[in-house]
Amino acid sequence: MTDRIRLTTRRRTFLAATAAVGGLQLSSPFIIKARGETPVKIGFIDPITGSLSALAVSEVESAKWTVAQMNKKGGILGRPVELLIEDSANDTGTGVQKAHKLIERDKVDMIMGDVNSGIAYAIMGVTSDKKVFHIVPGGHTDPITGKDCKWNTFRTCNTTAMDAAAVTGELVKRFGKKWFFITPDYAYGQTLQANFVKNLTALGGTWQGDMLPIANTDFSATLIKAKAFKPDVLLNNMGGAAQINCMKQFVQFGMNKEMALGGALFEIESIRSVPKEAQTGWWTMEWYWNxxxxxxxxxxxxxxxxAIGGRKPTARHWMAYVSLHAARLAAEKAKSLDAVKMAHALAGLELPPEVALMPGKIQYRAGDHQLMSDIFVGQVHPPGPGGPDDLFTIEATVPGEKAAGPAEATGCKISWPS
Known part of the structure; x- marks a missing residue:
């Protein structure tokens, strides 16, 4: 089946920076539509512009490719898939507006998004109100599959509790119990730091840290404070462009020679963009190509x-790939695009190996709709013999169920429509 790509410009053309990260040139909305019967419409919302754009662009690249491959094999329920991509611009109000547009005007069958945890959480409110099937590929804040979980919402990436649990022990064992946090002050960072502090305190550790804006650019005052504290480990919990800037300044201050570096996520998109001296530390990786x-x-x-410029796929590519195939599997199991039927079908569903792409048993847990995926803990390093994207060595694989703990402990109580 031949894919037809149609570009529709509505309010603005996305910044040229988008094209530089993954070779995308998108307008709003960007539509991939396969020829055939009435399409299955999937709305995909991500911050294609803003400080998290590199992560979002990877998800969008993968979504485009996955849908194209899916359509070659019959789409969903024998119908072609139409992917409508919208830019949340890393802004909650914009993300909510785009969700309403996709549901009310474009009549999508389901929604996916957002990389930004705060936006993903806000979109969840819209999809819950409208009773639309929703998968969050890459927004980590815990309440999405915790105390504020919804029957219609599933999450593919880890919770912050899972990532923190997976790496805390390694950091303490290898480096010590005195930590300094640099954390973004929004939903993701707030829950991530809270989980790290809980785990560290239970092990008898001490800490200091700063909460900073999500798109912060100048870290000098915070790094001076960290230098004076003399921690065993500096945890850089920032994301995207902010994390990259922090890493560069960390090296400029010579702190890479004074303390260990680590944390939850240092994603391949960001590792590629920092000096070799900052390609270091112990981190979690939610999926790895090797x-x-x-x-x-x-x-x-x-x-x-x-399809992505010859680069290796990242965890963000994997998140979008899994999310789209999970929706397909749910629809096929339910034999329907009805949101309630799809949600019941996906709850507890174990992903087949060609979708999971992980060593363990991978499933969306019925109790909280959180994907129980393996978590890779290891070292970031400059490019190795495997090429420019050989940037991480897996030292341990932590099963998702072990890192997450029981569903009952998350505070999730799913209430289904009558």
Whole structure:
């Protein structure tokens, strides 16, 4: 089946920076539509502009590729898939507005998004009110599948509690219990730091830290404070462009020679953009392209790489790929696009190996709709013999169920429509 790509410009053309990250040139909305019967419409909202754009662009790249491949194999329920991509611009109000537009005007069958946890949480309020099936590929804040969970919402990426639990022990064991946090002051950072502090305190540790704006650019005052505290580990919890800027300044201050570096997420998109001296530390990786003994991983990597400029796919590519296939599997199991039927079908569903692309048993847990995926803990380093994206060595694999703890402990109590 031949794909037809139609560009529709509405209010503005996205910044040229978008094209520089992954070769995308998008307008609002960007639509991929396969020829055929009445399409299944999927709305995909991400911050394609703003400080998290590199992460969002990877998700969008993968979503485009995944839908194209899906349509070649019959789409969803034998119908072509139409992907409507909207830019939240890293702004909650804009994200909510785009969700309303996709649901009320474009009549999408389901929604996916957002990278920004605060926006994902706000969109969840819209999809819950409108009773629309919703998957969050990459927004981590805990309440989405915790105390504020909804029957219609599922999450593919980890919770902040899972990432913090997976790496805390390694950081303490290898470096010590005196930590300094640099954390973004919004939903993701707030829950991530709270989880780290809880885990560290339970191990007898001490800490200091600063909460900073999500798009902060100048970290000098905070780094001076960290330098004076003399921590065993500096945890850089920022994301995207802010994390990159912080890493560069960390090296400029010579702090890479004074203390260990680590945290929850230092994503490949960001590692590529920092000096070699800052390509270091112990972190979690939510998916990694180099899993030589895991079925279908190499097949996926080889297939998608030509579509993303020859680079290796990142965890963000994996999140979008899994989310879209999870929606397909739910619809096929339910034999319907009805949101309630799809949600019941996906709850507890174990993903097949060619979708999971991980060594363990991967499923969307019925109790909280959180994907129980393996978490890779290891070291970031400058490019190795595997090429420019050989930037991480897996040292331990933590099962998602172990990191997450029981669903009952999350505070999630799913209430289904009568």
């Amino acid at each position: 899993q030589p003994n895991v079925p279908h991983v190499k097949e996926f990597v080889d297939a998608i790489s030509p």
